Amino acid sequence: MSTQQQLIIIGNGMVGHHLVEQLVDNGALERYQVTVFGEERHRAYDRVHLSEYFSGRDADSLALCEADYYATSGVGLRTSEAVIEIDRNSQEVVTEQGRYPYDRLVLATGSFPFVPPIPGNDRDGCLVYRTLDDLDAIQAAAENATTGVVVGGGLLGLEAANALRGLNLDTAVVEFASRLMPMQVDNEGGELLREKIEALGVQVLLERATQRIEDGEASRHRMVFQDDKVLETDLIVFSAGIRPRDQLARDCGLEIGERGGVVVDNQCLTSDPAI
Secondary structure: OOOOEEEEEEOOOHHHHHHHHHHHHOOHHHOEEEEEEOOOOOOOEOHHHHHHHHHOOOHHHHEOOOOOHHHHHOOEEEOOOOEEEEEOOOOEEEEOOEEEEOOEEEEOOOEEEOOOOOOOOOOOOEEEOOOHHHHHHHHHHHOOOOEEEEEOOOHHHHHHHHHHHHOOOEEEEEOOOOOOOOOOOOHHHHHHHHHHHHHOOEEEEOOOOEEEEEEOOOOOEEEEEOOOOEEEEOEEEEOOOEEEOOHHHHHOOOOEOOOOOEOOOOOOOOOOOOO
């Protein structure tokens, strides 16, 4: 009879993959049978350099390991299989394909892009910038577009704007604050950054709060702002920050932080010592 414990990792992003590497390198697979669940179809990839996907890199070149790394290391990898429930009573995770028992469970669920609750934010051509599949969707939408807008003037929003420019779209950035990257730079830095971004051919619209998105006249969408000014565009990419992916933890009753995220102690244990 095997004495290995079942260790399940939910999430095959950069953090989940790094944990696997540490387990492999430190000989932990003698004690644990490790299974990793990833909802994306791709194995772990470098999300930091995601924008390079538009300049010629593909999923394989962004991948954090060789295609056979998990199999040759003795780690089970289940891509395209999202965990939809954690049953703490039976110590099982649940997917649409089945139930899987665990002795120890690791949450490496990361974050998801925040989409402001704007009427019309779910229209065709309103997208986010987070995964390789998101980038495929943006690329496909850009084929029938001439203009694009990024909602959010943070670091990732500016990367997204540069990507839209690279897809030959007339591009604008819409930011609610009075300067770009408001959490990172002061007013003087923000003004200098704005000049640099506009020099790249990207229009910058500050202090604009989108009230709704509706049918445009000359373009697919019309964005209506708080002062009733409007901007028409064919493609909208939301890059307005991220939120912790803590829904699984909430649903199974783990302690959650005041502003979201799972509460852990100094050993990264949750309120359930098996997780």
